[in-house]
Amino acid sequence: MSDxxxxxxxxxxxxxxxxxxxxxxxxxxxxxxxxxxQAFRPTSKDKRKLSLASSDGLTAEDSxxxxxxxxxxxxxxxxxxxxxxxxAFSDLEPRPExxxxxxxxxxxxxDPFDGHEIVDFTELTKKECQTVASALSSxxxxxxxxxxxxxxxxxxx
Amino acid sequence: MTDATDKTTSKSFLEPKLGGDRFVEHSIPLEVLGDLxxxxxxxxxxxxxxxxxxxxxxxxxxxxxxxxxxQLRDVGEGSAIACxxxxxxxxxxxxxxxxxxxxxxxxxxxxxxxxxxxxxxxxALAALGPDILxxxxxxxxxxxxxxxxxxxxxxxxxxxxxRLDTSSRSFLAGIAKEGAPVEQRVEVRGVxxxxxxxxxxxxxxxxxxxxxxxxxxNNPEQVALAAQATKSAIxxxxxxRVVLTGIALVAENGTIQSVxxxxxxxxxxxxxxxxxxxxxxxxxxxxxNDNGILNPKRLDWFLKGVLSAFNNEESYPAIFIGPDxxxxxxxxxxxxxxxxxxDTNQQDAEIHFxxxxxxxxxxxDVRIETGPEWNELAExxxxxxxxxxxxx
Numbered sequence: 001m002s003d004x005x006x007x008x009x010x011x012x013x014x015x016x017x018x019x020x021x022x023x024x025x026x027x028x029x030x031x032x033x034x035x036x037x038q039a040f041r042p043t044s045k046d047k048r049k050l051s052l053a054s055s056d057g058l059t060a061e062d063s064x065x066x067x068x069x070x071x072x073x074x075x076x077x078x079x080x081x082x083x084x085x086x087x088a089f090s091d092l093e094p095r096p097e098x099x100x101x102x103x104x105x106x107x108x109x110x111d112p113f114d115g116h117e118i119v120d121f122t123e124l125t126k127k128e129c130q131t132v133a134s135a136l137s138s139x140x141x142x143x144x145x146x147x148x149x150x151x152x153x154x155x156x157x
Numbered sequence: 158m159t160d161a162t163d164k165t166t167s168k169s170f171l172e173p174k175l176g177g178d179r180f181v182e183h184s185i186p187l188e189v190l191g192d193l194x195x196x197x198x199x200x201x202x203x204x205x206x207x208x209x210x211x212x213x214x215x216x217x218x219x220x221x222x223x224x225x226x227x228q229l230r231d232v233g234e235g236s237a238i239a240c241x242x243x244x245x246x247x248x249x250x251x252x253x254x255x256x257x258x259x260x261x262x263x264x265x266x267x268x269x270x271x272x273x274x275x276x277x278x279x280x281a282l283a284a285l286g287p288d289i290l291x292x293x294x295x296x297x298x299x300x301x302x303x304x305x306x307x308x309x310x311x312x313x314x315x316x317x318x319x320r321l322d323t324s325s326r327s328f329l330a331g332i333a334k335e336g337a338p339v340e341q342r343v344e345v346r347g348v349x350x351x352x353x354x355x356x357x358x359x360x361x362x363x364x365x366x367x368x369x370x371x372x373x374x375n376n377p378e379q380v381a382l383a384a385q386a387t388k389s390a391i392x393x394x395x396x397x398r399v400v401l402t403g404i405a406l407v408a409e410n411g412t413i414q415s416v417x418x419x420x421x422x423x424x425x426x427x428x429x430x431x432x433x434x435x436x437x438x439x440x441x442x443x444x445x446n447d448n449g450i451l452n453p454k455r456l457d458w459f460l461k462g463v464l465s466a467f468n469n470e471e472s473y474p475a476i477f478i479g480p481d482x483x484x485x486x487x488x489x490x491x492x493x494x495x496x497x498x499x500d501t502n503q504q505d506a507e508i509h510f511x512x513x514x515x516x517x518x519x520x521x522d523v524r525i526e527t528g529p530e531w532n533e534l535a536e537x538x539x540x541x542x543x544x545x546x547x548x549x
Contacts, residue, residue, distance in 0.1 A: 027440065030475040031398065031427040036487055037496055037511075043480055091516045127509075131518040134494050134511035141489070142513075 026075035060147035076148035088135035177304030224249035291333035428473035
């Protein structure tokens with residue numbers, strides 16, 4: 001494969017610096033309405049890959065509706081940029097045994113749906129995971145909610 | 158035709174023995190006679206039913222209620238024994254069948270009281286049925302603590318003496334009220350989900366999603382407080398949590414049906430620990446099981462520690478339980494984030510400090526087994542949250 005085609009492939013899988021949606025489970029929302037850093041720590045169930053969704057042509061509200069339609073729960077949608085992800089990883093102390101540690105980015109894999117993206121946390125130590133998660137939650141909390149469904153149950157009897 | 162009574166026989170139809178200080182002089186206070194009248198009413202009711210059962214009749218005997226009575230013939234010795242004869246008036250039809258029905262009724266009364274003595278609900282219910290049992294709410298109310306009436310005092314077996322006392326009354330009335338709500342003092346945590354516009358009151362939705370109506374008959378201040386608690390929901394899409402204490406109707410399964418008297422209603426701080434624990438108990442009940450990370454023993458330790466160490470609203474942590482049954486506490490300011498991963502089994506924790514300005518992480522392991530260790534943890538976290546400094 002030529003250098004040119006390799007470059008094109010990279011361009012095809014790595015996303016531009018747009019905003020990327022992260023669905024927040026109600027379990028990770030504080031009573032003040034902020035998002036816990038735990039919401040950005042992928043679990044072993046997620047195969048240590050943080051799920052995001054592309055905002056390309058999709059509103060945050062549409063993204064939440066799609067998420068719920070797939071049978072998942074969401075307490076709202078926040079966003080992170082690729083730059084914020086790159087910065088979070090670049091702050092980690094380099095380790096020669098994990099060459100990609102400090103250079104990870106958002107990758108669009110379109111699996112299990114078109115527009116699905118991941119941030120790869122594999123090979124990160126627990127402390128490295130916490131550092132990246134803290135950076136991403138700080139960035140998203142500073143930005144605020146992109147969409148949050150109205151709370152139900154309020155009525156005048 | 159003349160009236161038929163038991164006077165011809167030496168033994169009365171019923172010889173209830175009354176025990177207690179008030180009866181030692183072989184006398185019976187008038188108020189206690191009222192209870193014996195109530196027993197007479199029960200026997201008439203049951204005898205009427207027995208007559209219909211035995212004779213396959215749709216109606217009871219003519220003039221039964223007016224024509225049959227128990228008459229106090231004598232007060233015998235042995236504390237006090239009320240010798241009660243059964244008088245069947247001449248205008249009551251089928252006198253012999255009626256007498257038999259009353260004997261059966263007496264046996265059923267004795268059976269029910271004996272069943273109460275041994276806690277046998279089914280037998281008590283089979284003997285008298287729920288409507289009659291409900292009358293034990295009042296029958297015997299004249300008896301003081303320690304006093305009793307035995308309707309079969311001559312039985313050899315102490316458990317067969319058909320004793321009516323506070324305990325048996327409560328048991329029998331309780332069977333009748335089975336399933337009916339009882340009044341109970343409660344503490345309810347949740348959010349105000351509605352304000353009534355037609356009567357003073359509101360609704361609370363607890364963390365299990367149950368809607369509990371709360372009636373405030375004469376307390377406009379609490380209605381105003383409830384309105385304030387819902388205002389934030391309209392303004393900022395965030396419900397304030399409240400804690401209410403009062404008297405509620407509680408079903409046998411523990412479900413609160415309604416709050417009938419509100420004694421206090423307070424808006425709780427956003428990270429109120431007790432309220433959050435109630436939320437988590439509903440969201441992740443497995444965590445609170447015997448093998449859970451917050452089983453009763455561990456929860457007790459955790460609450461003592463966290464409530465004593467973080468005892469003002471500003472320092473309350475946000476508390477989370479992760480999908481892998483991990484317990485996390487979190488504090489956040491504009492610049493600093495602190496998270497604490499707690500091992501409730503080992504009673505230690507790892508603190509993670511994150512400075513979003515320098516983008517630097519620092520970690521520290523701490524023991525939190527004792528109160529002083531919890532206080533030390535609080536000091537470290539408070540210092541960090543205030544100025545980003547901590548003692549390494």
